[in-house]
Amino acid sequence: MIQMLRLAWRNMWRNWRRTVIALVAIILGVILLLFFDGLIKGSDQAIFGNAIRIYGGNLQIHAPGFRAKANRLPLLPLDNPDVVVSTVQSRPEVLAVAQRISTAGIISNRGNTLRVGITAIDPRIEAPLSIQAEYMVQGRFLLPEDRDAIVIGQGMAEALQVHVGDTVNLVGRRKNEAMRQHSMQIVGIYDLGMPEIEKASVYIALSDAQTLYNLRDQTTEAVIFLKQAGEEAALMQSLQAALPAYEVDTWQTLRPEITETMQTKLAVTTFFGIVILLIAAIGILNLMLMAAFERTREMGVLAALGMKGHQIMLLFLLEGALIGVVGAVVGCGLGALLVTWVGHVGISFAGVSGMGEVGALMGNTLYPVITLADVLSRAVLVVVITALAALYPAWQAARREPAVALHHV
Structure with missing residues (x-):
């Protein structure tokens, strides 16, 4: 297994430009996702804390x-x-x-x-x-x-x-x-x-x-x-x-109208989070499909040397998962730093009017909040999604016949 991980890591950086592009998409997506999480949690805490004392x-x-x-x-x-x-x-x-x-x-x-x-x-x-x-x-x-x-x-x-x-x-x-x-x-x-x-x-x-x-x-x-x-x-x-x-x-x-508004806000944020993750997943899918197409002859050589189909599939899955791990680690680290910094500075809404009762309960300044559990859960989610995105290309790579693959141009 360790040998497979080493091989997957090496293959991941063979075309480093393509890998970096995919990583940038994942990292930006994770940062944006964590920032959204921080905004929602911070607004919910502000609304709940102010509502307790006001109502x-x-x-x-x-x-x-x-x-x-x-x-x-x-x-x-x-x-x-x-x-x-x-x-x-x-x-x-x-x-x-x-x-x-x-x-x-x-x-x-x-x-x-x-x-x-x-x-x-x-x-x-x-x-x-x-x-x-x-x-x-x-x-x-x-x-x-x-x-x-x-x-x-x-x-x-x-x-x-x-x-x-x-x-x-x-x-x-x-x-x-x-x-x-x-x-x-x-x-x-x-x-x-x-x-x-x-x-x-x-x-x-x-x-x-x-x-x-x-x-x-x-x-x-x-x-x-x-x-x-x-x-x-x-x-x-x-x-x-x-x-x-x-x-x-x-x-x-x-006051069910406030609760309903908060639930709607949560649903909208969840939708945006899913879209962000899907964009990252599509990037990984495209990366792995291209890798599978370009390395057809290589897979034929591996199969001819005795590597089984499930081993080739595992190799591609590990490549996708490793890209997800790197993206998740960097993205979660930068995202957590961003949310922590903005959480100390705050986001001012002093000049915004007409936000309604829920907006008023948030106050003039919003302080995003994020926990270690939030960061870890998003990291795991990104790794799982990237691994799933690599599943189809890995299956395509594993089912190629060695003789056909060796003659691919």
């Missing part, structure tokens, strides 16, 4: 019926919210659990009007965890004792042409489905660099919302923050069994 924790618990009407933010109070909180807090993977009130409404100022989601939070619990509190650019975040106070995003402040200290009109749905209008003073403005998301939500104190929306000592949801992302599915199943009278969800199930 309310890793998991959310609601009253029955909320899931079917989630896009309307129905005002459905939780029964026995203290029981829900105590059950969740007993789980070791939970960092914090907070009660909220969420409802739909309208905010306006001097003829400028926006439809918004109104989120009432308990600042004592959520202020240390809130991405909005972290990125305050004007004023301050909410305090537990605040009354008639509101925090908005920079995108909304610009749309409404308001500043800290200004008063806006906030209309929200009460428990009895009646609409309640109230004047609120802006105490803080945050800037996430996501204008589309900033224009969609406002934040007020929980105790204030309980009074405004006829929900004395009641809340409509419990949001759960985990110590480590990735444990959502197991905890959701466990909590659903422990709290069968409630609906346990993640932002992914409550």
Whole structure:
């Protein structure tokens, strides 16, 4: 076997120009493929990390019926919210659990009007965890004792042409489905660099919302923050069994449009990856076919000297696999270096607009991410594909009759 490998390696470099051309195609394909992988993984991590903090924790618990009407933010109070909180807090993977009130409404100022989601939070619990509190650019975040106070995003402040200290009109749905209008003073403005998301939500104190929306000592949801992302599915199943009278969800199930967009993005990227690999495979196929045609007499000599058909086939397969190994090693090395470098520098999208909610969740800068497992899996895939591309030429070489091959010109 070692002798066959040596012979295959020597044959691979006999026409070095043709081999280099094939290697360049494979290397560029692998680099592009790894870069795509890094972009997708980096964007998914950014979307997931931002969504957890923006949309309310890793998991959310609601009253029955909320899931079917989630896009309307129905005002459905939780029964026995203290029981829900105590059950969740007993789980070791939970960092914090907070009660909220969420409802739909309208905010306006001097003829400028926006439809918004109104989120009432308990600042004592959520202020240390809130991405909005972290990125305050004007004023301050909410305090537990605040009354008639509101925090908005920079995108909304610009749309409404308001500043800290200004008063806006906030209309929200009460428990009895009646609409309640109230004047609120802006105490803080945050800037996430996501204008589309900033224009969609406002934040007020929980105790204030309980009074405004006829929900004395009641809340409509419990949001759960985990110590480590990735444990959502197991905890959701466990909590659903422990709290069968409630609906346990993640932002992914409550916002299926974002999940569908991410799945579409993954499908498109997978398609491009397959195309890249097919291009590389076609290059290898062409290389091996040419090699088989040019070396017909040589194969006749090998067969006449006693080399079996399966040995000739193995020789060609090894040549294809070796080309794949060299291309995979060089391509994966350069691709990993490129993704690592870009991952430190980042790709700025600050000047790009109109990317929608998913684009806003990615933020202004995207940092590609890649793991050793990703690199190794792509390397193995490239070697397998190149070996398969060499299979047909190897079969063609193995089936030639020695006498015919020796007389080939």
